[in-house]
Amino acid sequence: MQSSPIRDLVVGMFVLVGFGAIGYLTFQVGGISWKVPGGFTLYATFDDIGGLKERAPVSVSGVKVGQVVGVELDELMRAKVTLDLTPTLELPVDSSASIRTSGILGDQFIALEPGAEDDMLQAGEEIGFTESALSLERLIGKFVNDADLED
Amino acid sequence: MNQSTAIHALGHRSVDFVTNLGQIARFTLQIVRALLMPRYRVRRTIDAVFDSGVLSLAIICLSGITVGAVLGLQGFYNLSRFGAEGSLGAVVGISLVRELGPVLTALLFTGRAASAVAAEIASMVTTGQLDGLRMMSVDPIDFIVSPKALGMLLVLPLLNALFISFAFFGAYLVGVSYLGLDGGQFLTTLESSMTFENDIAVSLLKSFVFGVLVSIIATYRGYTSLPTAEGVSAATTGTVVVASTAILLTDYAITALWGV
Numbered sequence: 001m002q003s004s005p006i007r008d009l010v011v012g013m014f015v016l017v018g019f020g021a022i023g024y025l026t027f028q029v030g031g032i033s034w035k036v037p038g039g040f041t042l043y044a045t046f047d048d049i050g051g052l053k054e055r056a057p058v059s060v061s062g063v064k065v066g067q068v069v070g071v072e073l074d075e076l077m078r079a080k081v082t083l084d085l086t087p088t089l090e091l092p093v094d095s096s097a098s099i100r101t102s103g104i105l106g107d108q109f110i111a112l113e114p115g116a117e118d119d120m121l122q123a124g125e126e127i128g129f130t131e132s133a134l135s136l137e138r139l140i141g142k143f144v145n146d147a148d149l150e151d
Numbered sequence: 152m153n154q155s156t157a158i159h160a161l162g163h164r165s166v167d168f169v170t171n172l173g174q175i176a177r178f179t180l181q182i183v184r185a186l187l188m189p190r191y192r193v194r195r196t197i198d199a200v201f202d203s204g205v206l207s208l209a210i211i212c213l214s215g216i217t218v219g220a221v222l223g224l225q226g227f228y229n230l231s232r233f234g235a236e237g238s239l240g241a242v243v244g245i246s247l248v249r250e251l252g253p254v255l256t257a258l259l260f261t262g263r264a265a266s267a268v269a270a271e272i273a274s275m276v277t278t279g280q281l282d283g284l285r286m287m288s289v290d291p292i293d294f295i296v297s298p299k300a301l302g303m304l305l306v307l308p309l310l311n312a313l314f315i316s317f318a319f320f321g322a323y324l325v326g327v328s329y330l331g332l333d334g335g336q337f338l339t340t341l342e343s344s345m346t347f348e349n350d351i352a353v354s355l356l357k358s359f360v361f362g363v364l365v366s367i368i369a370t371y372r373g374y375t376s377l378p379t380a381e382g383v384s385a386a387t388t389g390t391v392v393v394a395s396t397a398i399l400l401t402d403y404a405i406t407a408l409w410g411v
Contacts, residue, residue: 011197014205018309021316030347055343
């Protein structure tokens with residue numbers, strides 16, 4: 001079998017393109033972040049996050065500005081959510097975060113609503129005003145209880 | 152009388168089966184040892200990557216686009232009955248990455264490259280080339296078989312990733328350009344529906360396991376073929392049949408074990 005520089009070049013390009021495709025699947029589709037999480041980190045604590053998961057999008061007025069990178073229980077048994085946001089985002093200190101649902105499959109995301117204060121939230125601070133996920137069961141439970149009380 | 156011959160045949164087949172398994176294991180060990188020991192056949196491995204990888208690119212990319220496009224059409228038709236066309240990206244992406252990508256790539260690869268390797272080695276057996284190498288005290292497993300096996304093993308995960316990427320492209324063409332879905336939504340649902348650990352890693356693992364299976368089966372079938380014209384054809388056919396079956400069975404086993 002003869003070896004030629006052109007064949008080597010073609011094999012090299014093939015291997016590069018193949019690893020490029022693996023890289024695309026790993027980083028872009030698989031969502032492995034090769035950036036140091038040096039983005040703009042904020043925290044928000046909710047009573048109930050419903051089905052919110054890591055990598056759920058965070059948006060302001062529907063525009064995606066970041067994602068959920070961590071969900072954990074804090075010492076008061078409330079759900080503490082870590083948000084990784086774009087560093088250029090400037091949120092007033094009285095901004096609020098709420099968990100909403102989009103699409104038929106009920107993907108949950110966090111919607112941020114900017115407040116009106118002049119002071120801005122700094123990295124590592126916590127968003128004070130939060131609104132938990134809307135739970136259909138809880139709503140129905142409330143409705144049934146209220147109906148019982150009226151009788 | 153008739154019964155005892157049937158039992159004889161069964162016993163004969165059982166012994167044959169176990170002997171074959173042992174020979175395959177020994178053959179595999181010989182390949183591994185040849186790969187680990189110097190000297191390393193880099194040049195011959197590159198040639199093998201060219202033959203089984205680069206020359207398979209056309210069929211892999213074309214099939215990828217076609218499969219992606221068909222999935223896009225079918226998925227769109229079925230999802231639109233529930234008004235869930237927006238999830239097309241997720242449906243197409245997950246089915247491609249987890250199942251269709253690794254399995255179809257391995258099957259196409261078996262037909263395109265593994266059969267060629269088996270036929271090549273088998274015709275070397277038929278024309279006495281391997282005996283010629285042995286006469287010059289060159290180990291044919293080290294010189295011929297192991298570079299080809301390694302080449303196939305290296306190539307399959309790369310082809311799998313390319314197949315999936317091209318299939319995404321095909322699904323995007325159909326879903327966004329033809330059926331008028333929102334491109335951003337398509338890509339967002341596609342990307343956010345998968346994680347590396349649960350989906351991409353399993354896909355790569357599958358194609359690696361399939362690569363091991365296909366390369367061993369193809370080289371073993373070629374190496375042990377009878378030195379006749381029928382031997383070459385039997386080696387080629389056997390490679391395609393056994394490798395395809397092994398791929399599908401192993402795919403089920405991996406999917407069931409990993410619970411994905």
